[in-house]
Amino acid sequence: MFENYLKLEFPSIPQNVSFARTIVATFAAQLEFTLAEIEEIRVAISEAVSNCVIHAYPNEVGIVKLELRAEDQLLTIRIQDFGIGIADIEQAKQATYSTQPERMGLGLVFMESFMDEMELISKPAEGTTVVMKKRPERGFANAELSRSS
Amino acid sequence: MFENYLKLEFPSIPQNVSFARTIVATFAAQLEFTLAEIEEIRVAISEAVSNCVIHAYPNEVGIVKLELRAEDQLLTIRIQDFGIGIADIEQAKQATYSTQPERMGLGLVFMESFMDEMELISKPAEGTTVVMKKRPERGFANAELSRSS
Amino acid sequence: MSYCRNIPWKMKGGFHLVIETERIGSNLVVTIDGELDLETSPEFRKVIEEKLDSYKTIRHLILDLKKVHFIDSSGLGVILGRFKRITQDGGRMSAVNVSDQVKRIFELSGLLKIMNIYPDRKDALDNC
Amino acid sequence: MSYCRNIPWKMKGGFHLVIETERIGSNLVVTIDGELDLETSPEFRKVIEEKLDSYKTIRHLILDLKKVHFIDSSGLGVILGRFKRITQDGGRMSAVNVSDQVKRIFELSGLLKIMNIYPDRKDALDNC
Ligand SMILES: Nc1ncnc2c1ncn2[C@@H]1O[C@H](COP(=O)(O)OP(=O)(O)O)[C@@H](O)[C@H]1O
Ligand SMILES: Nc1ncnc2c1ncn2[C@@H]1O[C@H](COP(=O)(O)OP(=O)(O)O)[C@@H](O)[C@H]1O
Secondary structure, three states: OOEEEEEEEEEOOOHHHHHHHHHHHHHHOOOOOOHHHHHHHHHHHHHHHHHHHHHHOOOOOOEEEEEEEEEOOEEEEEEEEOOOOOOOHHHHHOOOOOOOOOOOOOHHHHHHHHOOEEEEEEEOOOEEEEEEEEOOOOOOHHHHOOOOO | OOEEEEEEEEEOOOHHHHHHHHHHHHHHOOOOOOHHHHHHHHHHHHHHHHHHHHHHOOOOOOEEEEEEEEEOOEEEEEEEEOOOOOOOHHHHHOOOOOOOOOOOOOHHHHHHHHOOEEEEEEEOOOEEEEEEEEOOOOOOHHHHOOOOO | OOOOEOOOOOOOOOOOEEEEEEEEOOEEEEEEEEEEOOOOHHHHHHHHHHHHHHOOOOOEEEEEEEEEEEEOHHHHHHHHHHHHHHHHOOOEEEEEOOOHHHHHHHHHHOHHHHOEEEOOHHHHHHOO | OOOOEOOOOOOOOOOOEEEEEEEEOOEEEEEEEEEEOOOOHHHHHHHHHHHHHHOOOOOEEEEEEEEEEEEOHHHHHHHHHHHHHHHHOOOEEEEEOOOHHHHHHHHHHOHHHHOEEEOOHHHHHHOO
């Protein structure tokens, strides 16, 4: 069985959002994702890491932990912060709900739309963890077709 | 002062060598390195992570920790394994010295040639840590030249 | 037809965004090259706001997204904010060269229903 | 002039290496597309060894490195190993389309002193 993982830790600064996207896209490319699927993963990661930067640590730079796991046909992404947390998770998930007037409240909506599964765990003053999962749609069967003559 | 860091952990499997290269190159691109300098960094990382895969854990898959730090004009890379370690560091550093007959003994030579500084710390049965540093040759001055009209 | 052009503007830090603006009559054409996210969006907003502040005659904002390799809700937020400003002033906003990926993001957010999308710049200008 | 060609061969896992071999008389031209490192080198070695085993008449190995985007000491080790085999049998080895980066790696290892480097494939074949 194919298996790999990557654990990351970085500070919650805006330039690490694009960084996290690039790393996750490179990691995800180990599985048989299409380019369109990789784009979806990039958006989901971008939203999750942006939320750590803006919401989890609004007035300071905090630690973001990112864990990637590839197990056979499944990519699992875990993003954790130790910031202010979310009091009402159902409310947070609603489209257009945002605690910041300038923002659109679409981050969690995009994460749910673009990944197969999304779970949000949070406790005020302790932090938030997002777990997202995605399988390549056309499956992993192609990976075994090694073309050689 | 510009400052950023990235801590990584991954298993010592061959496909993570190219992976580590890509991540470090992306991280290093935050500083004002030339493309040729980025290539040098890619070789150094490739050698260091390959050594963890081949030498540190010859018969098992072990843990590799990679720490990247960008502080102003300086990139610091720290690669750590918890493998078999090196008994005689001076001997290991010699060109063409290798404990594996098929290999060339050039990895540590390339790391020293391509980085500004390299330090090797090791203890048999405990593991090995390599610390490498590099500064962009043309300095950081250019980064302040924000071009706008 | 008046004409003005910005020298490409470069982000400090890891990733780059290049924004070029071009005034064609009462149209402001904004060409974006790069990724629109949390890091780059504030500057994207700033550049457009400054142009709208200084050229009071602008009635139509045209975003050329040909080279937008990535957009998330932060980038979308800035586009929606500019849409609100220009339409409140009685103007219009269009996007051209919109990739499938960006179109999908626009669709999920509802922006696709309220903003004009044209295949290219010429089409957008012809419809002014 | 006999001729044989491999269908591109693809690595499983993260990164790809495509190796094409072409037999031109007593020459074996090996075109490498990708990164030569710890992961990809074993297959690189395998493909060349198999060709050398099956075509006993090969006297000259030509490596076309135009699309080698990366090489480290693992890739270099395989090249040196093949160099040893072909020269022991009285043959020769050349490399063509060598980038500055690859040339520097060859230089540091001493390989540049013992291996022929030609600008392109035609030059290498003319010197057979
Ligand atoms: N990591 C987090 N830490 C604290 N609060 C969060 C976090 N992620 C999301 N939230 C809360 O959930 C709300 C909705 O998030 P989201 O859908 O991403 O939209 P937006 O980022 O536009 O506000 C945020 O406004 C914030 O209050
Ligand atoms: N991380 C490590 N753990 C254990 N031994 C190591 C490690 N790195 C290097 N060595 C030792 O140092 C020697 C020289 O390493 P190097 O110069 O990279 O050449 P090579 O990989 O070709 O052997 C190796 O053969 C090995 O014995």
